[in-house]
Amino acid sequence: MKSVTRLLAIALLFAGATPRLGVVAAAAQEVKREAIIEGAKKEGKVQIYALLAVPEHMQIIQRFKEKYPFIEPALYRATSERLYTRIENEARANTHLVDVVGVSGYQYYQLLKRGLIGRYESPERRSFDPAFKDKEGRWTAYYVNPMVTAFNTRQLTAQEAPKDYGDLVDPKWKGKLVMEDEEIEWFSTMMGFWGEEKGLAYMRRLAAQNYVIRHGHTLMTQLVAAGEYPAAVIVYGPQTQSTRNAGAPIDWHALNPTVSGINLMGIAAKAPHPNAAMLYIDHMLSEEIQKDYLSGKFFKVSARQGIPSAVMQKLSKVKVIPVDITQSENFEKHRKRFREIFLGER
Structure with missing residues (x-):
């Protein structure tokens, strides 16, 4: 953590008498990210409930493990309706197992209403069309x-x-x-x-x-x-x-x-591994995963701006x-x- 603090101090020094807010903000973001990574190392796990097909999702998980070998992801895949029921039942039993939630819009909204979704303002959200994310950091469309x-x-x-x-x-x-x-x-x-x-x-x-x-x-x-x-x-x-x-x-x-149907992702309100969950959400929303995997390999449509596809090319002509x-x-x-x-x- 000392190196992180030193990084922030150097950024502030360079800002000088006329603070360069961009430099300071970037350094602060780096400090926060380092803290998240340190927290994730201690947690060591992340539990994902999502509807993306297992063969596809496991490729995304494998890439995550390459980036963060100290985190062991676990995936539970089912339909949105079954995932919703599982999460709600676990909450009623006060057994909070899920960290990352990835379901379709209707079921996600019901989880949100029941207070089962938390807030995380992933830096990757800046690249997403405003129509496909909320303003509070509770959900982003990871594919549409x-x-x-x-x-x-x-x-x-x-x-x-x-x-x-x-x-x-x-x-x-x-x-x-x-x-x-x-x-x-x-x-x-x-x-x-x-x-x-x-x-x-x-x-x-x-x-x-x-x-x-x-x-x-x-x-x-x-x-x-x-x-x-x-x-x-x-x-x-x-x-x-x-x-x-x-x-x-x-x-x-x-x-x-x-x-457009929307499949949303966010952090569970009582995620047992919140830091690992934040890293996974960043990973899923990243340009690499959205472009090379979801759009490139799996023919999904990304809501992230600047991700080309044959589908998006046609959709550019309509509302x-x-x-x-x-x-x-x-x-x-x-x-x-x-x-x-x-x-x-x-």
């Missing part, structure tokens, strides 16, 4: 999932395929496209974007198209690529682009606006709005309304 419309390239040209919201309610597509049966996040976000009157009017017109209802975006992507349907109303852009890159006859258009995670408070209301409109349930 834009929702797009996809089409089979053997059946439709890019010009012929539906490419905007107006096209999706064109009578010529009636009964021909496929749609997900639980598109609640997209539905609630667009209702908020358009407003009640316009939103309901559009959703009812879309429902009147009598599209084929299936469950699962992965399945719908596969079915469109196989030619079972000429197009899908909403699928995930990164998955569709990855399928296209593998040689399948599928492509996609970005709707305007494009709703992208993140899923409104506050709508999770009214999830059952939105789910009921969606199912009434699209599935005819009462």
